Amino acid sequence: MISCPQCQTANPAGTExxxxxxxxxxxxxxxxxxQGCPYCGTIGQAGDxxxxxxxxxxxxxxxxxxxxxxxxxxxxxxTTPSAGAGAATTLLDRTPSPTPSxxxxxxxxQARLLVQGPEGEQRIEFxxxxxxxxxxDTRTRVFPDLELDDSAASRRHLMLFQEDGxxxxxxxxxxxxxxxxxxxxxxxxxQELRDGDVFKIGRRYVLKLRIE
Amino acid sequence: MFxxxxxxxxxxxxxxxxxxxxxSVNVAADLAVGPAPLALGIALDRSGSMDGAKINAARAGAxxxxxxxxxSMAFLVVAFNDSARIIYGPAMGTHENKQRAIQAxxxxxxxxxxxxxxxxxxxxxxxxxxxxxxxxxxxxxxxxNEGERRPVLDGAVRRCAAAGISINAWGxxxxxxxxxxxxxxxxxGGQADIIPTPQRIEATFAAAFQExxxxxxxxxxxxxxxxxxxxxxxxxxxxxxxxxxxAGGDPANSHIHNIRIGALAAGDQRDYxxxxxxxxxxxxxxxxxxxxxxxxxxxxxxxQEEKSARSGWIxxxxxxxxAQAAQLDPQVAHYTHQEALADNIRAGQEALTQGDNERATxxxxxxxxxxxxxxxxxxxxxxxxxxxxxxxxxxxxxxxxDAVARxxxxxxxxxxxxxx
Numbered sequence: 001m002i003s004c005p006q007c008q009t010a011n012p013a014g015t016e017x018x019x020x021x022x023x024x025x026x027x028x029x030x031x032x033x034x035q036g037c038p039y040c041g042t043i044g045q046a047g048d049x050x051x052x053x054x055x056x057x058x059x060x061x062x063x064x065x066x067x068x069x070x071x072x073x074x075x076x077x078x079t080t081p082s083a084g085a086g087a088a089t090t091l092l093d094r095t096p097s098p099t100p101s102x103x104x105x106x107x108x109x110q111a112r113l114l115v116q117g118p119e120g121e122q123r124i125e126f127x128x129x130x131x132x133x134x135x136x137d138t139r140t141r142v143f144p145d146l147e148l149d150d151s152a153a154s155r156r157h158l159m160l161f162q163e164d165g166x167x168x169x170x171x172x173x174x175x176x177x178x179x180x181x182x183x184x185x186x187x188x189x190x191q192e193l194r195d196g197d198v199f200k201i202g203r204r205y206v207l208k209l210r211i212e
Numbered sequence: 213m214f215x216x217x218x219x220x221x222x223x224x225x226x227x228x229x230x231x232x233x234x235x236s237v238n239v240a241a242d243l244a245v246g247p248a249p250l251a252l253g254i255a256l257d258r259s260g261s262m263d264g265a266k267i268n269a270a271r272a273g274a275x276x277x278x279x280x281x282x283x284s285m286a287f288l289v290v291a292f293n294d295s296a297r298i299i300y301g302p303a304m305g306t307h308e309n310k311q312r313a314i315q316a317x318x319x320x321x322x323x324x325x326x327x328x329x330x331x332x333x334x335x336x337x338x339x340x341x342x343x344x345x346x347x348x349x350x351x352x353x354x355x356x357n358e359g360e361r362r363p364v365l366d367g368a369v370r371r372c373a374a375a376g377i378s379i380n381a382w383g384x385x386x387x388x389x390x391x392x393x394x395x396x397x398x399x400x401g402g403q404a405d406i407i408p409t410p411q412r413i414e415a416t417f418a419a420a421f422q423e424x425x426x427x428x429x430x431x432x433x434x435x436x437x438x439x440x441x442x443x444x445x446x447x448x449x450x451x452x453x454x455x456x457x458x459a460g461g462d463p464a465n466s467h468i469h470n471i472r473i474g475a476l477a478a479g480d481q482r483d484y485x486x487x488x489x490x491x492x493x494x495x496x497x498x499x500x501x502x503x504x505x506x507x508x509x510x511x512x513x514x515x516q517e518e519k520s521a522r523s524g525w526i527x528x529x530x531x532x533x534x535a536q537a538a539q540l541d542p543q544v545a546h547y548t549h550q551e552a553l554a555d556n557i558r559a560g561q562e563a564l565t566q567g568d569n570e571r572a573t574x575x576x577x578x579x580x581x582x583x584x585x586x587x588x589x590x591x592x593x594x595x596x597x598x599x600x601x602x603x604x605x606x607x608x609x610x611x612x613x614d615a616v617a618r619x620x621x622x623x624x625x626x627x628x629x630x631x632x
Binding site for chain 2: 006007017018019020021022023024140154172173174175187
């Protein structure tokens with residue numbers, strides 16, 4: 001059974017839209033099959049590296065730890081956020097959560113994003129500028145800094161930015177969410193970044209952060 | 213067998229709790245299903261005003277249709293004035309039965325008043341329980357239903373609708389009430405139109421019967437699944453004509469709302485405009501708001517269900533992009549204009565009846581502009597008979613417009629065109 005994150009209705013495995021509220025339970029454009037995610041039942045597609053219902057690696061269903069993009073153990077202790085499906089935070093609401101943090105000197109922070117996707121690997125130098133990750137859409141004039149060629153990614157999916165001398169990431173209330181270090185990011189709520197953070201977006205992209 | 217297509221802009225402004233969509237239901241043109249067996253009731257007005265050429269032509273028209281029946285068809289001939297009388301039937305369309313019916317028709321004479329409900333009730337009594345056939349009434353009158361109160365007629369029409377009997381209502385001459393005949397047709401999934409002169413009854417009946425013979429699917433019903441919190445505020449058929457509908461509930465499943473479509477032939481199309489009240493959700497997630505399916509019966513078989521492909525599903529997704537959310541779907545816009553067109557014609561005709569020529573000119577002129585701009589050529593032609601545009605573009609009432617032109621417009625007031 002799949003529990004709807006919106007209304008908690010229990011739906012049979014393979015259901016694409018919740019029978020209670022109509023909310024999407026599985027990936028857009030993918031026909032229902034009997035091959036659901038072993039963790040949450042979300043319907044996947046052949047070749048998917050991880051489920052984008054719950055974000056867990058599909059190849060790692062047995063619980064093995066040989067996932068090449070698994071986060072370092074030191075980051076697995078992050079506080080688990082609430083799903084916050086009804087969060088009203090908007091793109092402009094960037095107030096970082098009051099997470100205790102070591103003060104960092106002002107000025108640009110040197111960081112690097114290693115992006116693994118269908119095009120292979122690419123490196124993006126990130127110096128604290130706003131960096132929008134999402135799906136390019138000329139019709140609605142969305143031209144992200146990091147373009148994600150993945151129908152499961154939203155047009156405005158994830159924003160990385162610097163504020164108060166620290167680096168932050170904010171899931172822009174994306175349709176299918178962003179997985180940070182195996183945990184679903186709370187929609188619209190900025191989280192402070194750490195060296196080694198790993199983000200999974202859609203079904204094709206993995207972003208690793210290295211802070212100098 | 214069916215192709216259902218949803219036309220909509222699924223993107224909604226943040227906080228918006230209503231949406232509109234058009235559902236197009238198409239029957240495959242190459243449907244490999246033979247004609248459904250027919251049960252035909254012929255209901256002829258034999259009130260006093262029909263005396264003379266009209267009753268003679270009505271008899272001739274009925275004889276023409278009876279002669280064209282085949283042995284698979286059941287038929288019933290009824291004539292009505294203050295009360296209804298079975299002229300012949302119910303019987304199968306054998307050679308002997310047809311000859312007897314034609315002989316019986318020769319004895320139909322006109323006299324007394326008009327109580328339409330009596331004829332409709334008689335057909336329901338005879339054919340209502342037959343679930344194996346497409347049931348139709350070929351109804352002819354020349355006047356208003358003056359012998360009984362409107363609720364009595366409405367009750368008989370409801371019985372027809374409940375029994376799945378659709379009415380082809382014809383008004384001969386110009387003394388009938390367009391609203392009454394439209395109601396007979398609209399409430400039962402039938403048609404209504406004018407026969408301007410008695411001489412055209414025979415040919416009109418023959419053509420109408422040929423159309424009825426094409427019926428392939430009966431008891432067609434559109435089922436609409438909606439999730440919790442979604443209400444169908446209004447639903448109306450918007451093609452081929454505008455008919456306000458009420459979605460019935462399914463006692464077995466509170467998520468299902470059904471619309472009776474009636475009988476359909478290969479290639480038929482019905483479009484529906486839905487106005488939904490919906491819950492408000494956070495942006496970024498797609499919601500399924502309506503998932504249609506169709507149930508139907510093919511002759512001699514049990515009812516079958518066909519679920520719509522994704523093309524017929526209605527979605528909603530709240531978007532912070534106000535430009536994206538503001539886009540109006542062309543089909544929704546088209547049928548909204550057709551609705552405005554029908555409203556203007558109705559109000560214009562009412563003003564005309566009340567002698568308010570200035571208001572009638574204004575409303576019917578506006579209707580003409582709308583029909584021209586939306587490509588409704590049939591309504592444009594009809595309106596050109598009532599209003600004209602002079603060299604300066606000023607609308608004027610056509611002083612030469614006769615009663616036939618006005619009545620033809622009145623009975624066709626809700627006729628719509630497809631978006632080209």
